[in-house]
Amino acid sequence: MKEYLSLSETAEIVGKSKETLRRWDNDGVLNAVREPGSNYRVYRKTDIQLFMGELLDENFQTPVSNVVEPKKEYSVLELFAGAGGLAVGMEKAGLKCVALNEIDKWACQTLRNNRPNWNVLEGDIKNFDFKDYRNSVDVVTGGFPCQAFSYAGKKLGLNDARGTLFYEFARVVQEVQPLICIGENVRGLLSHEKGQTLEGMKSILDEIGYKVVPVEVLKAIHYRVPQKRERLFLVGIRKDINIDYQYPTPHKKVYNLKDALKKGELYNKKVPKSEGAKYPEYKKQILDLIPPKGYWRDLPLDLQKEYMGGSFYLGGGKTGMARRIGWDEPSLTLTCSPAQKQTERCHPDETRPFTVREYARIQTFPDEWEFAGSTSQQYKQIGNAVPCNLGQEVGYSVIKFLNSYYLSLSKPK
Ligand SMILES: C[S@@+](CC[C@H](N)C(=O)[O-])C[C@H]1O[C@@H](n2cnc3c(N)ncnc32)[C@H](O)[C@@H]1O
DSSP: OSSSHHHHHHHHTOOOHHHHHHHHHHHHHSSSOOOTTOOEEEEHHHHHHHHHHHEEEEEEEETOOOOOOOOOEEEEEEEEEETTTHHHHHHHTTEEEOOOOOOOEEHHHHHHOOOOOOOOESOOOOOOOGGGGGTTOOEEEEOOOOHHHOSSSSSSOGGTTTTHHHHHHHHHHHHHHHHHEEEEGGGGGTGGGGGGHHHHHHHHHTTTTTEOOEEEEGGGGGTTOSSSOOOEEEEEHHHHHHHHHHHHHHOOOOOHHHHHSSSSSSSSEEEEEEEOOOOOOOHHHHTTOOOOOGEEEEEESSHHHHHHHGGSSOOOOOOTTTOOOTTSSBBBOOOOOOOOOTEEEEEEESSSBBHHHHHHHHOOOOOOOOOOOHHHHHHHHHHHSSHHHHHHHHHHHHHHHHHHHHHHHHHHO
16 A cells, blocks of 8 residues: 555545545544645545544444334335345345335346245336325335436426336325335436436425435445445435434444455355356456555556556546455445456455355345346346345334334324
């Protein structure tokens, strides 16, 4: 590791945004020094280590628990269910999946193979009518793929989103009238069309009778997931309900790759063997030169230029390129294909991508959860998922909300 790290590199290591780091510098939480000439903020390696050490000590002082028992059986309708990352998490928290919709035949096969009793509705959501579930489902969840819709600066109604998958999500919520609905998406939705797509979605939920809780992006590393993945949550509460929803409290303990692949607190045995993708020969030769926790900057300068091509001159950290993960850090976000250009996440000891079962562990799927289809179909299903442990923690927050709601019904007015 170099003596000084850039703002982006430090943000990556500390797991915070550059804005937070600038604020922390101003507030004296983590001080940067100015690079002579450019005057850019850079960080002393020793300062970061000291800072991370302090965080680690704090990890063990106040453990957090979001666990809560459901007071009755609560039901979930899961849309855009994929291979079931969120659904498995909800089930682990204690919620019951009454039906799941998904268009991809391999993902549906995965759901059916693992849970023969789940009602898997295979096909395009547009072709399903959910009126039979009206007033009989507590929660509707869905990771709708993000699409733009035209926005003329006015408040949007449901019909303005017609033709998009968010429209379908909102249409089902309107048909089913759950007590709470939870949309999940990528952080990029915050800035999609300069924030207007998200504003439109909030306005539509409002129009169909749901109060929108302030949107949050949850970091999976704070919810027992050994991966720096983020997920945006869009939560709506039916307007006749006067109960607050609270996001799950972040845990202080951060798990790393060792916790994912070896025996420890997350799993009681090492990761099972399985199939996996391989790197093409040239990429393998490049990655052979990278140490654990290293990336393209660890190559000799001529190879940096050769491997990065035009990107070499573009600036920015690009710390995800030609990256080898270390045992003592969380994995970077897994993508839908593990040998994909520009997002290599190489195994710490061997020069290869993570296997299917290693991928599943990093997403905190149980070892028993099997994926259907070819190896690349399996990677895709896993890479698309909400990490199960994050889903479980969100599940507890939903149970807490539902317990309070049903308790309020039984109290005399
Ligand atoms: C981000 S993934 C959801 C992942 C899932 N929540 C999980 O945790 O595993 C989005 C899913 O939406 C599905 N999808 C896309 N278009 C669809 C449509 N028109 N009808 C139903 N499902 C659709 C995709 O096949 C994909 O599996």
